[in-house]
Amino acid sequence: MELVIDRLSKQYGSKIAVDRISAKLGKGVYGLLGANGAGKTTLMRMICGILKPTSGSVSFDGIDSEEEDFRAILGYLPQDFGYYPDFNAYDFLFYLSSLKAIPKKEAKAKINELLEVVGLREVAKKKIKTYSGGMKQRLGIAQALLNDPKLLILDEPTAGLDPKERVRFRNLIEKLGKDCIVLLSTHIVSDIEHISDEVLIMKDGSFIFQGKWNDKESSLEDFYLSQFEEGEDSE
Amino acid sequence: MLDLRDHYDKIYRFCFYKLFDKDLAEDITQETFLKYLEHYDFSSKTETLKYLYTIAGNLCIDEFRKKKPESEENIPELIFEDNTVEKMSIRNAILRLSGDERELLLLRYANEVNVNVIAKIKNISRFSVRRKLLLAKKHLEEELRKEDAYE
Amino acid sequence: MNRFERGIKESFSVPNPIKKEEFIKKFPKPEMSLSKFVISQIPYVSKVTWALTILMFISVFLAPRILGVKVTWFISGLTPLMALLAVSESSRSQKYNMAQLEASTRFSLRSLLLARMLLLGIVSFVLIIVSVPLGTFYGSFRVFETSLYVITPFLLSASIGLYIVRSIKGNNGFYMVSAISLFISLIMFMGDKYFGFLFLSVGVKYWLMLFMLLLVLTIVESKKLLNNTEDMTWSL
Numbered sequence: 001m002e003l004v005i006d007r008l009s010k011q012y013g014s015k016i017a018v019d020r021i022s023a024k025l026g027k028g029v030y031g032l033l034g035a036n037g038a039g040k041t042t043l044m045r046m047i048c049g050i051l052k053p054t055s056g057s058v059s060f061d062g063i064d065s066e067e068e069d070f071r072a073i074l075g076y077l078p079q080d081f082g083y084y085p086d087f088n089a090y091d092f093l094f095y096l097s098s099l100k101a102i103p104k105k106e107a108k109a110k111i112n113e114l115l116e117v118v119g120l121r122e123v124a125k126k127k128i129k130t131y132s133g134g135m136k137q138r139l140g141i142a143q144a145l146l147n148d149p150k151l152l153i154l155d156e157p158t159a160g161l162d163p164k165e166r167v168r169f170r171n172l173i174e175k176l177g178k179d180c181i182v183l184l185s186t187h188i189v190s191d192i193e194h195i196s197d198e199v200l201i202m203k204d205g206s207f208i209f210q211g212k213w214n215d216k217e218s219s220l221e222d223f224y225l226s227q228f229e230e231g232e233d234s235e
Numbered sequence: 236m237l238d239l240r241d242h243y244d245k246i247y248r249f250c251f252y253k254l255f256d257k258d259l260a261e262d263i264t265q266e267t268f269l270k271y272l273e274h275y276d277f278s279s280k281t282e283t284l285k286y287l288y289t290i291a292g293n294l295c296i297d298e299f300r301k302k303k304p305e306s307e308e309n310i311p312e313l314i315f316e317d318n319t320v321e322k323m324s325i326r327n328a329i330l331r332l333s334g335d336e337r338e339l340l341l342l343r344y345a346n347e348v349n350v351n352v353i354a355k356i357k358n359i360s361r362f363s364v365r366r367k368l369l370l371a372k373k374h375l376e377e378e379l380r381k382e383d384a385y386e
Numbered sequence: 387m388n389r390f391e392r393g394i395k396e397s398f399s400v401p402n403p404i405k406k407e408e409f410i411k412k413f414p415k416p417e418m419s420l421s422k423f424v425i426s427q428i429p430y431v432s433k434v435t436w437a438l439t440i441l442m443f444i445s446v447f448l449a450p451r452i453l454g455v456k457v458t459w460f461i462s463g464l465t466p467l468m469a470l471l472a473v474s475e476s477s478r479s480q481k482y483n484m485a486q487l488e489a490s491t492r493f494s495l496r497s498l499l500l501a502r503m504l505l506l507g508i509v510s511f512v513l514i515i516v517s518v519p520l521g522t523f524y525g526s527f528r529v530f531e532t533s534l535y536v537i538t539p540f541l542l543s544a545s546i547g548l549y550i551v552r553s554i555k556g557n558n559g560f561y562m563v564s565a566i567s568l569f570i571s572l573i574m575f576m577g578d579k580y581f582g583f584l585f586l587s588v589g590v591k592y593w594l595m596l597f598m599l600l601l602v603l604t605i606v607e608s609k610k611l612l613n614n615t616e617d618m619t620w621s622l
Contacts, residue, residue, distance in 0.1 A: 050489045050619050068492055076490035082483030084430075098426045099491035099498060106280060143487065148238075239413060243406055251400045261403050268413065325397040344391050345398035375394070 001061065002026050003047070003151060003181050008056035010042050010205075017042045019205035020056065029177035031192030032185035034202035040185040041079060043202070044153050047183070048076045060151055060181075072101075075149030077140045079156045089115065089124040089139055093146065100147045107146070114142040117172065133160035141169070145176075152176060154184040158191050170195050242284075243268070245346040246291050252341055253295040253334070263298065267291045284348065285355045292356075328378035336371035343368055423493060424501040431505060435475045439509055442468060446517045450524040456578050458525035461517040462535045463574035466543035468513055470567035472506035473547035474560060476611075477618070480551070481560065485618040495615040503608060514540065527585075534593040535585065539574050541600035543567045548607035552614060 003025040010018040018039045034040045045051035047058050049065035058065040060073060083092055090111065097107035115121045118138040128136065137160050144152060154173075158166055173195050176182055186192060192199060193213070201209040246267055250260035267290045274286070329337055342348045342356070350368075354361045387395070442464055449457045476499055479485040489495040514537060521532045547563040554562060577585060 045486075045619070048490050050486060051616060068494070071490060071494060072492045074490055076487070078486040078490075080483065081487050084432075084478070084482050084484065095430060096487065096491065098423075098430075099488055099493050101423075101492045147492070239410055240406070243410065244403065247403050247406075248398060248400045252398065257401050257403070260400075261405050264403070265405070265409050268409075272413075322397050322399070325393050329394070329397060340394055341398050344387070344395040347395075372390070372394075376390075 004059050006057050009054045011054040016205050025181050028197035029182045029195050030198050031196035032200045038202045039205040040202055044155050048153055073150040075144035075152045077144045077154045077157055083128045088127050089120055096143045097146055118142045134165050150180045152182045157184055263294045281352050284352050288356045324382045331378050339371050424504055427501045435471055455526050458521045459577040461521045462539050463571040465540035466567045466570040468510050469540045469543035472510055475506055476502040477551045480618045489619050496612055534597055538597045539570050541604050543570050545600055545603040545607050548611050552611050
């Protein structure tokens, strides 16, 4: 199981949002750290195949990100998502199941299981417009898992979660990381410190650090901040 | 959702440990999937798995009827490419188990098939599956002890 | 799994299968065909759209009784509204910020858009097929002219609508499409009273040219929308 990112770039006019990023990711949890505007979302969208890169490619076990087979093993949680009016959690998940080509009977079992996992079973029949931010986020996580993805891309998944939900989420991600490739982005260092196997720090479209984080030397937070101070000094 | 690649490997493994012939095992795996195509409209994963393993099992039995395979003791180790001592001893012990017990262990631990699904495949209760698994493990332990005794 | 069980798992290793990739590449995917997918999307078309569509059909049947010979203008004012419904419904994902999620699924946004456009296209087609004979029978024009007067405004509204929805994001785009469609409708409704000169038999060849131009435009704009689903995924 391997995700190969090969010299991926995205350019808008003269602005380079993602600058020739390459990486090979195997099973495990990868934390993508970076300030807003560093290019994290753009990178994630290209990995998902939602955004066409200017150059470079992404493939999972040889399957290119533009192919249907790639999307079949993909689970994506965008930073922000909506819902069709009057949908409740069930409607939402059944709808996305139909788009993920999951037959109804199978979808039903999976949906009930996932609602239990994210703790939305009791409110599943209520309309999404009544949900809190944290609840909606948990629903987003559930939909990403509908098709038993091998590649999970989560963009700021912990935003809006309260501490208890955060812990639950971390446990879930830890478990998932054993059997799939999880890439999650955040600008909250403590999230990553606890669950990632490897850390990827992004700045101005490139990776300035990529690898395992060795806790003994210094805290990730200090290192992270220092990178940004350095950047400012050089300007 | 049926992951084709994953299940190809699993059915192939299942057939290999019945026929001990990798080309034959692969042919039967492909035939199983082709038959799956004819009836694929299963709504549940459990049903799909049951179908795959049942068909593969039946096809293997047909092969047995065509020609008797070498008795399991004579299976050349050459066909296994990874022969660490530890693996070899467990494998030898496994090969000495009955076909049924070996199949059960393969399904549960190597192919990670759910107990519920195994029960459906074999048409017995979950309780029986668990009991037989325990027995199979016990027999395996006994065979392993015999291995040690030789060394 | 404990250590013993893991040992069991590992010892069931097999020599690598060699014909696997070849087989899998050739293996047809046992999944939903496009037609099944399109059908599966029917319940997800908004109820309002279905209600308005039914209303349109009803009014088409009632119109001859109320309007008599002027029924042609009524029908040709109705079809741009149908086009408006079709375009709005097709691009629903954008309005409700669902496009990103949909784009990452197996069928993807493109198939979804196609499914919606097909569904609403078929409904529009039925509306036209039903209203042209009605219009011809009760109205004052022959079949050929009635068809042109009914279909051309539809294509005008559709092609402009598709273009706007692709170019202008968010609610502004929808308001513009609505305004333009209503405007076209209004002109056709008032066709008899104020724009009679548009419907003289000498003008028919211009209508025909306009019809063909708009047909091509509608197809081009539809294709562009389908191929640029990326634009839809930008959240606002």
